[in-house]
Amino acid sequence: MDEGLKSELSKQGVVATNLQELYNWGRRNSIWPLNFGLACCAIEMIASTMARYDMARFGAEVFRPSPRQADLMIVAGTITKKMAPQVVRLYNQMPEPKYVISMGACAISGGPFKQGYNVLKGIDRYIPVDIYIPGCPPRPEALIDALMALQRKIDAQQLTGDSRPRHLNADEPSEFTVPKFGAHDLEPPQNPVVWHAPLVQIALAEDDDSGTA
Amino acid sequence: MKPDSYLPIVILLLGAVGFAVTPLALAWLWAKNFSPSKPGHDKNSIYECGLESTGDSWVQFNPGYYLYAIIFLVFDVEVVFLLPFATAFTGFGIGECLAMLVFILLLIEGLAWAYQKKVLTWT
Numbered sequence: 001m002d003e004g005l006k007s008e009l010s011k012q013g014v015v016a017t018n019l020q021e022l023y024n025w026g027r028r029n030s031i032w033p034l035n036f037g038l039a040c041c042a043i044e045m046i047a048s049t050m051a052r053y054d055m056a057r058f059g060a061e062v063f064r065p066s067p068r069q070a071d072l073m074i075v076a077g078t079i080t081k082k083m084a085p086q087v088v089r090l091y092n093q094m095p096e097p098k099y100v101i102s103m104g105a106c107a108i109s110g111g112p113f114k115q116g117y118n119v120l121k122g123i124d125r126y127i128p129v130d131i132y133i134p135g136c137p138p139r140p141e142a143l144i145d146a147l148m149a150l151q152r153k154i155d156a157q158q159l160t161g162d163s164r165p166r167h168l169n170a171d172e173p174s175e176f177t178v179p180k181f182g183a184h185d186l187e188p189p190q191n192p193v194v195w196h197a198p199l200v201q202i203a204l205a206e207d208d209d210s211g212t213a
Numbered sequence: 214m215k216p217d218s219y220l221p222i223v224i225l226l227l228g229a230v231g232f233a234v235t236p237l238a239l240a241w242l243w244a245k246n247f248s249p250s251k252p253g254h255d256k257n258s259i260y261e262c263g264l265e266s267t268g269d270s271w272v273q274f275n276p277g278y279y280l281y282a283i284i285f286l287v288f289d290v291e292v293v294f295l296l297p298f299a300t301a302f303t304g305f306g307i308g309e310c311l312a313m314l315v316f317i318l319l320l321i322e323g324l325a326w327a328y329q330k331k332v333l334t335w336t
Binding site: 066067068086087089090092093095096159160167168169170173174175178 | 247248249251253254255256258261263264265
C-alpha cells in the first residue's frame with residue numbers, strides 16, 4: 001500500500017495495515033527480556049527498567065525468570081568460560097523468535113578482561129547477536145537505544161520470502177552448539193556457524209599478503 | 214418454563230468456548246503457515262536453570278503425609294463433638310448415649326487402624 005495514502009488515512013483516523021505489519025507491531029512492542037545478569041552491566045540494565053529510565057515505555061519491562069517465556073536475552077556483563085555453556089543453553093531454551101543484545105565491552109569482546117585466561121572473548125562466538133552496545137558499562141540510555149534499534153530491526157523483518165528471519169525459516173537452526181569444558185579451553189572455542197575470526201586487511205609490504213584473505 | 218429460555222445460556226456458552234478456542238486455533242494456524250516448530254535437545258529439557266538437566270520430571274514424592282492428615286482429622290473431629298457431649302451428658306437418654314458411643318467407636322476404629330499400620334511410632 002502506498003505510504004502517502006496510508007499516512008493520509010491515518011490522519012483521518014483510518015488505520016490500514018497488513019498481516020506482516022500487525023505481526024511485527026505486536027512483537028516489537030512486547031519484547032520480554034530474560035531476567036539474567038552476568039556482571040556490573042546488569043546494574044545498568046536494572047536501572048533502565050526502573051522509574052527514572054522506564055523501559056516499560058517500550059513494552060519491555062516484563063523481565064521473565066524463565067527462558068521459556070523470554071524473547072530477548074540481554075547478555076549484560078563478562079562471560080567467564082565457566083558461565084558460557086549456561087548462557088548458550090539458556091539461549092537454546094528460549095522459544096523463537098529470540099534476539100540477543102550484547103551489552104557492554106565484555107559481552108562484545110571480553111572488554112578489560114580480554115587477556116584473562118578465564119574470560120570468553122565475546123558471546124558472539126557461540127550465539128548470533130542482533131545488537132551490540134559499546135560501553136563499560138553502557139548507560140541506561142544506551143540500552144534503551146539498543147532496544148529501539150532492535151524494534152526497528154523487528155519492524156523490517158519479512159514474513160515470507162528468502163530474506164525472512166531465522167525463526168520463520170524451517171531450514172535454519174534454533175539451537176546452537178553448547179561448548180564443553182576442555183583441557184585448556186572451551187570445546188569448541190567458537191561456533192563456526194555464527195562466528196569467523198575477523199580478517200585484518202593490512203599488507204605489510206608490497207608482496208606480503210599474509211594478513212589478507 | 215419455555216424451552217427457549219435457555220437460549221441466552223447457550224449463546225454465552227458458545228461465546229466462552231469461542232473465546233478460549235479461537236486464539237489457540239489462530240496460533241495453530243499461524244504456526245502451520247509461517248512459523249515452523251523447532252524442538253531440540255535443550256529446548257525440550259525438563260529444567261531451565263542453564264545447567265544440563267538430569268533425570269526425569271516424573272519423580273515420585275513420598276505421600277506419607279496423608280496418614281498424619283487422617284489421624285489429625287480423627288482427633289480433631291472427636292474433640293469438636295466430645296465437648297458438646299460432655300456439657301449435655303447428664304440429660305442423655307439411652308438413644309443419644311448409643312449414638313454417641315457409635316460415633317466414638319467409629320473414630321476409635323480409625324485410631325486402631327492407624328495403630329495397626331504402625332504409623333504412630335516415631336522412628
